[in-house]
Amino acid sequence: MRTHDLAFLKRFSMVIAFLVLVALGLILFAHHLNNKVVYPADPVVEQNMKDRIAPVGAVYAGATGAAAQAAAAAAATAALTANVPFEGRTDGAEIFNNGPCTGCHTAGVGGAPKLDAAGIGARAAQQGVEELIKKAIEGFTGSAGVMPAKGGNPALTDDQMKAVVEYMVAQSKK
Known part of the structure; x- marks a missing residue:
């Protein structure tokens, strides 16, 4: 009966080894397929990233910067007066x-x-x-x-x- 047990253990070990090799092969194949697929970029994720890395303020330098700063101040003043009732009268x-x-x-x-x-x-x-x-x-x-x-x-x-x-x-x- 002892030979019978050894034969069973050899076959069982070979089946386990075969299943491990199949599982490893499937994992490698899935990894290979995953690298070939190109996923479309999510616009929400991209917009969130752009919002995170956007500059906080603006730099006004030289004559061009002074004109841009004056335009920004005028726009801010216009936005404030736009909400005043009776058009400020x-x-x-x-x-x-x-x-x-x-x-x-x-x-x-x-x-x-x-x-x-x-x-x-x-x-x-x-x-x-x-x-x-x-x-x-x-x-x-x-x-x-x-x-x-x-x-x-x-x-x-x-x-x-x-x-x-x-x-x-x-x-x-x-």
Whole structure:
């Protein structure tokens, strides 16, 4: 029986060796095929790489650089003024009548002073126009209600708010 076991072990070892050689051959063949295939570049990955290695700023040197810097500053200024309501005009009547102001100050909603001597006129006499301008720009919480900063329109400029308050005070004197 011992010879029978040795014969089995020899054949079993030969089968295992054959299977190892087949597995090794398949691995090498798969590696060879993988090197031959050309994969298309992923545009998202390439864009991410370009974004990572892009320069952070720009260099302005010489006359050409000064012109480019002036153009960049002009573009930045134009972008800032593009978001200003009423195209930056400081007509207090236009802003009051077409902006958020008229909604509260015409009817006295939430304790907002009306455009009369008892309303905005009395507050101007009591606190002064400069204090009213400051409260209109920064916002104010009183006992009767809340005045949001810039009337709830943060895009309005300080000069526009000053024009609106001056218009309102002038209307209270009529």
